[in-house]
Amino acid sequence: MKTAGMQRTDHEILQAVRDELDWTPDVDAARIGVAVDHGGVTLTGEVPSYTERVAATRAALRVHGVLALADELIVNPPAAGILTDSTIAQAIEHAFEYAGTLPSTVKATVSHGRVTLTGTADWNYERAQARRLVRGIKGARDVLDLIELTPRASADATSKRIHAALLRNAALDAQSIHVTAEGTRVKLTGTVRSIAERRQAELAAWADPNVTAVDNQLLVAP
């Protein structure tokens, strides 16, 4: 069975994304518009929560043949679910405290339900954790992550170490991924088979202790 490598038409991708949104229990597909152009998917419409927006984008991204995604979904909570900004901010502050693992400089400010994260983190995973904690909070419409990374020294063998991490990863074909490092900035080029693989490669690069920026230019070639 060799479907991989076969080019899918935009029409087939459109149908598959619609089916996947329909199939995804935490998404109300009727509210979401889907357009496809050369494998690039655009989602439009209004959803009632930020978690549903994330669920919808993930559903589209896992469909075979999807190469890129433009997320134009708007979160519009039902009138009964609208909370004041200060209530939401307080809930986020508590969630951070209870987790106990985030740097104390990381703060959330809320304006019209839109959450902005600021502060300084030692690692990219801490930023990801902060975003994850905010995402599921009632009333949050959007999350803007402006958390900065503490400066780091550059190192000699950065690209070699990242390449070794790519080789260890079962999901990746490291031969088709090229890593270049300039100081603490890393660029990934080449091809991967899916958007999930693209993300795995980027996370591997972020794990390096001498990296402050990852420019992910990997192309998806299913």
Added chain:
Amino acid sequence: MTPSGTVVSDRQIQQHVQDELRWTPDVDAAGIGVAVEDGAVRLSGRVDSYIERVAAVRAALRVRGVSTLVDDLEVRRPVGGAVTDASIAEAMEHGLSWSTEVPATVQATVRDGVVTLRGEVDWDHQRAAARRIAEHVGGVREIRNRITLSLRASAEETASSVRRALRRNALLAGTDIHVAVTGTRVTLTGAVRTELARRQAISAAWGSPNVTAIEDRLTVTSDV
């Protein structure tokens, strides 16, 4: 460097898992023991938080050649008296009540750092969301997810609709998964390339409105 398709020795897998744990910034690899037998990895030792435990298991599972994993990790009891069962219960209450994903039917009880989740929900992803909330609370040492799914009717087309969902998935392209359905119980059999692909197959099956149980007989192998 081992090209995919060839067999990796247990010794190499052990080395790669240790390297990956060291490489993973949210894991303190020094406290973690790694043993490998026929591609099955056993992690033992102590970590500082439940979220670190989750990160360690994920790190090991993404390494090429790892087929299964036994998680014998323990989460250390927090030192000092700041974290108590009462404070964990308070954090769970806060997390559950503020969640957009978890219905109000879900309750958490805490004893000796062990969180037990109970209640009935309509979908598996709601159970998973409740578990994720517990994973992020400091002081949690163990999570018991006893949340049940509400009853569902069986349907003729369950097997074919699950198969279509598997076929749509980019990570499962070219893999051959057998889907068998008895009533509302689905059995998935076959080989997938990665742990990530295995998880996607299972969550694809949970998307069906006519499934209440999934038997996972999938194997992870780089030979697919």
